[in-house]
């Protein structure tokens with residue numbers, strides 16, 4: 001095993017642009033050696049790890065990298081557009097964009113069980129990605145955004161490492177894992193050095209099943225849209241008020257029940273929108289961020305007037321434990 005697969009015990013923590021630059025140069029040389037003139041496939045979600053892997057591989061092997069971005073309809077507002085803008089337009093990536101929104105939402109229609117929803121989203125994702133892979137000729141490698149904590153956790157038996165993304169038997173590729181020996185903070189510094197935008201590199205965590213777990217119960221397109229729009233308002237206001245990058249994770253949830261309200265003297269019967277803003281270091285225990293009262297008032301006003309279907313805003317003040325971060 002090459003020592004690039006295992007983090008050397010004496011490896012200096014990457015904390016500066018100079019250290020990131022040296023790491024990138026070393027990895028690029030290694031990737032070129034490993035891949036030669038063959039093609040590499042990458043599922044590019046727009047998350048930190050896959051984005052940094054894409055940027056690194058574009059630098060190393062250019063259009064021998066084929067990126068596939070699957071839009072499952074559960075992404076945040078503006079995310080698919082940003083992936084296309086940054087990777088296809090600015091970095092010149094060979095990017096296949098798959099609009100699978102209807103496919104996912106049709107499969108999820110009427111499904112209320114949280115675990116079943118997660119399972120459908122995960123397995124449908126692999127199926128869509130495998131279909132795209134089969135259309136391509138000459139792919140020999142699969143790039144993955146595996147990072148060092150994934151390896152440590154899978155060794156400790158905490159979490160199965162999603163090796164090769166669970167692709168079917170006929171699609172067995174050799175792995176390319178250029179950030180495998182890095183910790184998350186190092187991946188961000190490397191990403192910044194590769195020229196990725198701050199809002200991609202310093203993104204808050206976002207679950208694989210996306211907004212699906214923030215639209216509890218059976219997902220409907222209108223309620224999902226209310227989650228997406230309220231999340232966009234929350235992110236905008238956190239950025240404007242200097243909370244972006246300070247609060248660890250913040251999002252909205254639109255539960256599947258309605259309550260009575262009144263607008264312009266007329267009765268309404270609409271959903272509430274729940275705001276959740278939390279801080280943590282290890283995600284095992286989480287505390288709640290206490291937002292300034294003025295900001296809360298402003299959020300209530302914006303969300304109830306700008307988001308269709310919302311007539312109430314609630315704030316979730318529950319730490320973990322007893323609550324988890326996400327609702328499903």
Ligand code: XMP
Nearest residue numbers: 205206207208209249283320324325326327
């Ligand atoms: P919970 O809800 O378990 O969330 O307290 C802890 C952290 O993990 C994130 N999360 C996920 N991340 N895939 C992910 O990549 C998932 O399925 C998933 N579920 C939860 C959650 O956003 C929080 O930061």
